[in-house]
């Protein structure tokens with residue numbers, strides 16, 4: 029039998045339906061792979077017993093011909109999703125051993141469709157970061173290394189565990205979340221496919237909140253088709269999240285292989301940064317050429333407010349975070365540090381429970397929301413946000429179907445290499461992705477090539493609201509042209 033961990037989700041679905049192997053065999057193969065890859069630190073909690081019992085249940089259903097869209101498929105779950113009876117920490121000390129009594133809507137839909145949970149995946153603390161270095165469980169290793177080097181690289185963040193686990197073939201797909209790039213940037217760093225759907229497409233209920241007006245869940249997968257399969261199960265209206273949108277979920281997989289002939293692809297001139305590495309430029313033109321060869325028309329477009337997106341994001345996101353994180357006070361959840369009175373209990377708990385980056389965000393957020401500064405910072409950033417959204421609307425109004433950009437300004441870097449003295453150095457990773465969250469649009473990152481050190485690079489496609497299908501069609505064209513990339517196993 030071929031190694032079951034190397035199949036795509038679509039291939040595994042066929043093997044299960046044809047009874048070539050069982051979900052238990054598929055699940056066990058992944059559990060073994062997880063055990064052999066602990067050095068990557070991708071999983072913060074393995075749930076083998078639960079996985080096997082879910083796999084057995086899936087096998088029984090498959091035997092009876094009762095096959096859900098993800099029947100028997102083993103997945104990893106970012107530790108930001110509440111999982112009933114399974115510790116959920118957002119990789120923060122402050123949640124301690126919090127065990128939810130409820131299941132997030134997104135994960136409950138995956139289980140409804142027959143998927144199997146392998147465990148919880150590492151992420152940046154409260155999803156704040158671009159390198160998975162702020163997790164209280166320590167950093168995650170990228171399965172990719174520079175040619176001829178033993179340096180462990182970051183997998184990107186905040187969904188670093190999800191990206192690393194999918195790339196290292198530890199799970200067939202993973203849930204992730206994206207507030208400013210946390211699905212697309214780690215996907216680009218690991219040669220996996222990641223899609224952040226339109227804001228409102230997936231329910232946020234039961235996902236630990238970072239910045240509620242920007243947060244969206246989405247999958248990280250081994251192929252564009254796999255991502256389409258996963259998103260179909262994850263998406264949908266949920267009355268428990270008032271920002272979730274009541275629009276029917278299309279069969280995203282049907283978009284794969286659909287002709288892109290005549291589609292208008294925008295190339296935004298503002299994304300051509302000074303000092304951008306030549307190989308990113310090259311990747312971008314190559315991607316444009318592939319789409320053109322498939323019959324798409326390329327047009328230059330302008331998104332003039334792009335340069336304000338990152339500074340505005342780093343006001344809006346911390347502002348919302350400071351408000352969302354006020355609930356972690358040592359009274360209701362997880363960690364409690366004693367004090368002589370209630371104020372001291374709050375202060376001691378929060379000082380001890382939050383890591384340095386989270387404390388920085390809470391302080392920035394509190395500052396920009398404070399009485400004297402609200403108008404100067406927060407309100408102003410919201411206005412900039414409206415302008416960014418309008419840039420995209422103007423572009424789509426001119427008949428543009430999707431926008432092509434690089435996913436990241438560089439390939440993966442070494443653990444500890446960036447942001448040590450200047451946090452902005454780390455924040456710059458999100459330069460191409462935050463605009464999409466600010467505008468609430470869907471964005472997909474697809475592996476498109478390698479840099480000269482052999483590290484994967486990705487391209488991003490940005491779509492109209494609720495038009496994820498076009499992104500899947502175009503993404504697959506890039507995937508077909510670029511081929512699939514897998515790291516050489518060293519762990």
Ligand code: GLN
Pocket residue numbers: 155156157158185186205206207208209210211238345458
């Ligand atoms: N890297 C960005 C940040 O630190 C985005 C994180 C995310 O999308 N969750 O805020």
